[in-house]
Amino acid sequence: MADLRVEVAGVPFKNPVIPASGAFGFGREYEKLYPLSRLGGISCKGTTLNRKDGNPPPRIAETPAGMLNSVGLQNPGIDAFIEQELPYLRTKDVTILANVAGSTVEDCIEIARKLEGTAVDMIELNISCPNVKEGGAAFGSTPQMAAAVTKAVRGATSKPLMVKLSPNVTDITAIAKAVEAEGADAVSLINTLLGMRIDINTRRPVLRNNTGGLSGPAIFPVAVRMVWQVANAVSIPVVGMGGISSGKDAIEMMMAGASAVQVGAALFADPYAPLHIIDGMNAWLDEKGIGSVREIIGTVQPW
């Protein structure tokens, strides 16, 4: 049994496996299958200042080795999160990440202020959601915007701040450096890649939103590459995600430079995916005689 504990920006995690924002709700549904305390942490559904209805259906399309979604940040709003979800989650003995999504810088500041003094262990500031018209990806697409929103939220919170980056940019390292310079304590990546599917019989996009975010095994190599590039460009910790579905994938992502990993789409094929990934990592570490998972972080030996 290897030591699976990790730390990200001073926040302790029992193990490096965190269900990704949007794939796990606020944990209630999966708690019917297993205790949430077995997880490293939970990244909650992206939460906006006011409740948000999301996009019209269909919101889901299957793709080779992956899927598209255009949920569009449907959520009950930050007050409902704090009043109705957090009291329940804080009893579950699991590290809590609040995923914050504002459509303006002012919204992000207000959400962060509301989270002060709550049981949330870490803020994950989503500057990368591809499914909302205003804000979202726009914040994440230039280093200037990313820096500005990070600076504003940094000033509004005393909680550890992790900024979630979009892969839909020319140079993700430039964005990572910009948010590091403005006081981000960590970065997480990648959010979904923009994609599209068309039903050739009806000549209509499968998604009612036309386009959506691609996730699942199809994006894993892109995510590994970006995590590796970002880990080499910044000195703050990186949380890696995108297509992880096995313990070996998680080990690979950590070797690329991730201090912890998040798991999204894999949950849909296997609702027990986070637990299977934890077991798989443990088995691999034991087999190699490695005492702690922390020993593998960023240990890829590039040619």
Next chain:
Amino acid sequence: MSITQSLYPIIRKQNLARGVYDYTVHCPDIAAEAVPGQFVHIRVPGFQLRRPISICGIDRERGALRLVMEVRGEGTEVLSRINEGELIDLLGPLGHGFTLLPPEKKAVVVGGGIGVPPLLGAISHYGNNGTAITGFRSASAVILQDDFKAAGARAILCTDDGTAGERGFVTAALQKLLESETPDIVYACGPMPMLRAVAKMAEEKGIVCEVSLEERMACGVGACLGCACRTVKNGVEGYSHVCKDGPVFNSREVVL
């Protein structure tokens, strides 16, 4: 209410019509919890997303579920090649089932095509007080008629081309029935235009109507918010989720 996910053996497989397969799966933990109208989410080897399939029959004593599935695309094609004796990965039971009134009440189910199977469980509850109006393209596509009769229901069969039963749509058969009788509840599952028409007829007569909806799903448990459908709750329109709040909805609560 607990949900289980595991690999379960297929103990019987039958071909009911072209591309339509009837599976009996030994899954005692799911069968013990399941109620008519709920569904299971089936993993397809080689695919990212599971496929939602309604529960057609529940045999608590044998710990078995009956699932009737039509090949519609790549995923159901792969599932159709899984044979008796092999294992199938189910997650369930999921969602909310039909509201069942006391069995002495009069119930009517109205189903079209592959929307018919989930209605068998509901109508079985009512024995001789049940009526099943089912519609298919033609005689070769007709399924489950003997099962409806065995459950005690009066079976009214319609085909689009008149090759079996009455010629025409289930909505015409329902219209005719409602001229002479007033059931206590109507359940419907099938294509959207059919659901709309059935709901309208029932509502005009002040009869409670429940519809079973379909939407593309990812998690199947209510976490990802992928399977949204438009509903009205306390006069406010918004999105509910087919996998968790449905698949069965009161027709007055959904925007069809």
